[in-house]
Amino acid sequence: xxxxxxxxxxxxxxxxxxxxxxxxxxxxxxxxxxxxxxxxxxxxxxxxxxxxxxxxxxxxxxxxxxxxxxxxxxxxxxxxxxxxxxxxxxxxxxxxxxxxxxxxxxxxxxxxxxxxxxxxxxxxxxxxxxxxxxxxxxxxxxxxxxxxxxxxxxxxxxxxxxxxxxxxxxxxxxxxxxxxxxxxxxxxxxxxxxxxxxxxxxxxxxxxxxxxxxxxxxxxxxxxxxxxxxxxxxxxxxxxxxxxxxxxxxxxxxxxxxxxxxxxxxxxxxxxxxxxxxxxxxxxxxxxxxxxxxxxxxxxxxxxxxxxxxxxxxxxxxxxxxxxxxxxxxxxxxxxxxxxxxxxxxxxxxxxxxxxxxxxxxxxxxxxxxxxxxxxxxxxxxxxxxxxxxxxxxxxxxxxxxxxxxxxxxxxxxxxxxxxxxxxxxxxxxxxxxxxxxxxxxxxxxxxxxxxxxxxxxxxxxxxxxxxxxxxxxxxxxxxxxxxxxxxxxxxxxxxxxxxxxxxxxxxxxxxxxxxxxxxxxxxxxxxxxxxxxxxxxxxxxxxxxxxxxxxxxxxxxxxxxxxxxxxxxxxxxxxxxxxxxxxxxxxxxxxxxxxxxxxxxxxxxxxxxxxxxxxxxxxxxxxxxxxxxxxxxxxxxxxxxxxxxx
Amino acid sequence: xxxxxxxxxxxxxxxxxxxxxxxxxxxxxxxxxxxxxxxxxxxxxxxxxxxxxxxxxxxxxxxxxxxxxxxxxxxxxxxxxxxxxxxxxxxxxxxxxxxxxxxxxxxxxxxxxxxxxxxxxxxxxxxxxxxxxxxxxxxxxxxxxxxxxxxxxxxxxxxxxxxxxxxxxxxxxxxxxxxxxxxxxxxxxxxxxxxxxxxxxxxxxxxxxxx
Numbered sequence: 001x002x003x004x005x006x007x008x009x010x011x012x013x014x015x016x017x018x019x020x021x022x023x024x025x026x027x028x029x030x031x032x033x034x035x036x037x038x039x040x041x042x043x044x045x046x047x048x049x050x051x052x053x054x055x056x057x058x059x060x061x062x063x064x065x066x067x068x069x070x071x072x073x074x075x076x077x078x079x080x081x082x083x084x085x086x087x088x089x090x091x092x093x094x095x096x097x098x099x100x101x102x103x104x105x106x107x108x109x110x111x112x113x114x115x116x117x118x119x120x121x122x123x124x125x126x127x128x129x130x131x132x133x134x135x136x137x138x139x140x141x142x143x144x145x146x147x148x149x150x151x152x153x154x155x156x157x158x159x160x161x162x163x164x165x166x167x168x169x170x171x172x173x174x175x176x177x178x179x180x181x182x183x184x185x186x187x188x189x190x191x192x193x194x195x196x197x198x199x200x201x202x203x204x205x206x207x208x209x210x211x212x213x214x215x216x217x218x219x220x221x222x223x224x225x226x227x228x229x230x231x232x233x234x235x236x237x238x239x240x241x242x243x244x245x246x247x248x249x250x251x252x253x254x255x256x257x258x259x260x261x262x263x264x265x266x267x268x269x270x271x272x273x274x275x276x277x278x279x280x281x282x283x284x285x286x287x288x289x290x291x292x293x294x295x296x297x298x299x300x301x302x303x304x305x306x307x308x309x310x311x312x313x314x315x316x317x318x319x320x321x322x323x324x325x326x327x328x329x330x331x332x333x334x335x336x337x338x339x340x341x342x343x344x345x346x347x348x349x350x351x352x353x354x355x356x357x358x359x360x361x362x363x364x365x366x367x368x369x370x371x372x373x374x375x376x377x378x379x380x381x382x383x384x385x386x387x388x389x390x391x392x393x394x395x396x397x398x399x400x401x402x403x404x405x406x407x408x409x410x411x412x413x414x415x416x417x418x419x420x421x422x423x424x425x426x427x428x429x430x431x432x433x434x435x436x437x438x439x440x441x442x443x444x445x446x447x448x449x450x451x452x453x454x455x456x457x458x459x460x461x462x463x464x465x466x467x468x469x470x471x472x473x474x475x476x477x478x479x480x481x482x483x484x485x486x487x488x489x490x491x492x493x494x495x496x497x498x499x500x501x502x503x504x505x506x507x508x509x510x511x512x513x514x515x516x517x518x519x520x521x522x523x524x525x526x527x528x529x530x531x532x533x534x535x536x537x538x539x540x541x542x543x544x545x546x547x548x549x550x551x552x553x554x555x556x557x558x559x560x561x562x563x564x565x566x567x568x569x570x571x572x573x574x575x576x577x578x579x580x581x582x583x584x585x586x587x588x589x590x591x592x593x594x595x596x597x598x599x600x601x602x603x604x605x606x607x608x609x610x611x612x613x614x615x616x617x618x619x620x621x622x623x624x625x626x627x628x629x630x631x632x633x634x635x636x637x638x639x640x641x642x643x644x645x646x647x
Numbered sequence: 648x649x650x651x652x653x654x655x656x657x658x659x660x661x662x663x664x665x666x667x668x669x670x671x672x673x674x675x676x677x678x679x680x681x682x683x684x685x686x687x688x689x690x691x692x693x694x695x696x697x698x699x700x701x702x703x704x705x706x707x708x709x710x711x712x713x714x715x716x717x718x719x720x721x722x723x724x725x726x727x728x729x730x731x732x733x734x735x736x737x738x739x740x741x742x743x744x745x746x747x748x749x750x751x752x753x754x755x756x757x758x759x760x761x762x763x764x765x766x767x768x769x770x771x772x773x774x775x776x777x778x779x780x781x782x783x784x785x786x787x788x789x790x791x792x793x794x795x796x797x798x799x800x801x802x803x804x805x806x807x808x809x810x811x812x813x814x815x816x817x818x819x820x821x822x823x824x825x826x827x828x829x830x831x832x833x834x835x836x837x838x839x840x841x842x843x844x845x846x847x848x849x850x851x852x853x854x855x856x857x858x
Contacts, residue, residue: 013680122692180689181686181687181688182680265713267712348718366718369777376777380730382757383755384699384730384731384756386699389698601756603759
């Protein structure tokens with residue numbers, strides 16, 4: 001895919017992932033600075049850009065967190081280079097402070113904020129509609145509806161940012177980020193801009209705004225409002241509104257307003273029902289500031305407007321307010337009227353039911369034979385709960401920590417989890433943490449719990465990348481306010497859950513360049529933590545001993561469980577001629593006690609009910625050998641990695 | 648278009664994280680674009696890298712928009728794992744559609760820990776049979792192993808799809824797409840594809856009676 005993003009020719013027709021399309025858009029439109037922190041569903045934007053950064057002359061980085069990433073982009077744009085920061089919706093919560101400054105500040109080049117929202121929270125802890133962040137920050141929000149537009153809107157957003165002189169949000173959703181679609185490529189225009197910086201703070205406000213000298217805050221705010229007034233006109237010129245008036249005789253005088261991914265369900269519906277071109281349709285490529293003129297002009301011809309949107313009823317609320325002035329008799333149907341589900345990602349069936357209901361057409365129904373199959377299937381299917389991978393070092397760390405709490409604290413403890421693969425330690429069979437909060441929340445919330453007056457030890461479990469991202473201030477706080485928190489840092493030496501991106505501890509940047517490692521143990525000591533231990537979670541005895549010691553220690557403590565992510569390990573192994581020799585259950589020794597499957601739960605292990613013996617799937621096992629120590633009967637023979645030199 | 652209605656082809660590839668259905672779907676979509684069609688591919692999965700159910704949606708046609716196959720509208724369900732094949736058939740297969748099912752199970756943790764039991768293959772096939780016109784079963788992992796690359800079950804089933812004549816473009820386009828998308832062990836992957844293709848070709852046209 002590398003060559004396509006950098007080298008694909010104009011008008012070439014290719015299949016791209018939505019996030020790859022955004023990356024291609026950035027390459028085509030001369031973005032020179034791109035920064036991000038990994039987060040699903042946004043990660044592949046910078047994953048892709050990192051592959052071509054040197055080739056196209058772009059600075060691409062994984063930053064310590066989203067706030068820093070956005071500030072890096074601000075720095076680029078102040079210096080006259082088109083810049084972008086991309087992040088998942090929750091990640092954007094970290095940038096609210098710099099964003100609220102950015103809207104009053106001038107820039108010498110386009111500044112793009114890519115927000116990847118995750119309706120249904122497929123890979124997230126919440127549903128959050130960042131059009132409301134655009135509303136609060138008072139910046140334009142562009143909403144592409146497919147992969148082609150995801151690419152094209154990057155250029156349009158940057159041009160708008162320069163014309164209006166404001167940061168612009170590109171609001172994506174999972175179903176665009178993680179969909180592949182056919183895309184016609186555009187021309188790649190790369191021309192490095194000579195960096196420039198202003199002489200003083202106030203002169204910066206001169207940048208294109210025609211304003212000179214110091215301004216008080218309300219004056220700056222008023223300038224922002226003046227800028228916003230022009231957005232709709234600029235958007236219209238850029239073709240961000242698709243308007244289809246429909247036939248005069250159209251069914252019940254109904255029009256549809258939609259945006260983003262759900263527009264596709266509307267298009268598919270209208271095509272299937274033979275209604276395309278007959279019914280009124282308005283697709284908004286800009287939703288903030290709300291394009292009142294375009295919407296008023298469209299809505300006035302109809303008695304009813306159906307709003308099909310994902311996330312919050314953003315368009316619908318604005319339309320409802322607008323209708324009071326421009327057409328009080330207008331009937332509006334959407335989420336507020338409970339015609340469309342208020343939560344969760346939309347799909348074709350939901351839109352079919354919604355539109356058919358208002359249009360008085362028959363909705364699609366489940367075919368009778370399928371209803372029977374669904375009934376029969378439901379009796380056979382079991383859910384596949386999420387679990388850590390075979391050989392995952394986190395599983396070993398939790399198992400060891402659990403053992404330590406049994407010897408030191410009668411298995412009584414309070415443990416807060418954090419955001420990463422290791423969150424899965426909450427699930428059976430380990431069930432190590434009882435609760436989880438936001439990025440960095442493990443240590444932060446544990447600071448509070450530790451002051452609540454429990455006798456049991458209070459633990460926080462946090463991953464390596466999350467530690468750098470958000471754990472450090474809370475760790476300093478534990479020293480500052482002497483909160484007796486035992487922090488387990490699950491350091492698998494990579495940002496695993498989002499696709500193995502490097503972090504400050506890896507010694508390698510996004511583009512694979514060597515850099516100085518920032519070590520968690522050094523940070524912990526510098527934060528004032530007096531008890532800091534590093535263990536290999538595959539070494540069960542040492543891991544248990546370190547945790548026992550930490551639990552007995554009087555004061556905040558950090559135990560770093562360091563071992564490369566098993567999947568990243570396998571990825572690296574595939575580039576070599578080395579091969580894994582899996583662990584094996586020695587049948588004569590196995591008593592069928594089930595400790596391995598019931599308490600440890602490695603997905604490479606199973607239990608044969610008929611033979612009453614455990615077994616290990618040789619294709620799944622990665623030979624870590626932790627189960628050898630877990631088995632109380634000594635019935636597992638250790639695996640290994642065999643082979644020669646790197647290829 | 649082959650095996651379709653509404654001049655669109657809707658395929659679901661279902662499996663468990665790590666089985667490569669996302670890559671398989673990407674290859675199908677790439678081939679479709681090469682052959683001059685519009686393509687939409689979407690993957691629905693949870694937060695983990697491995698072990699969770701993954702459903703890849705592939706839509707191919709001249710005028711298609713949404714990137715997910717609608718419920719009960721898939722022309723073909725490809726299951727890289729029996730229970731996931733059943734799950735996807737239940738939600739997505741259109742009555743009279745075709746199912747390609749790889750027979751090697753991957754047990755959920757709940758089954759490994761003895762809290763749930765894994766359904767018998769014959770029970771799975773019996774239920775799928777109520778909805779489908781044709782079921783092709785094979786151990787795609789075994790076929791891939793024989794080709795020298797056990798992880799290429801996803802490529803094997805692409806071969807089966809092409810061999811059954813279910814795609815509106817030639818297997819050569821698909822092989823081109825494989826060459827572009829597979830970074831390593833290309834020869835073994837193409838061998839796995841050919842093995843799947845032969846299996847599909849052999850079964851082409853052997854529909855169940857009465858359909």
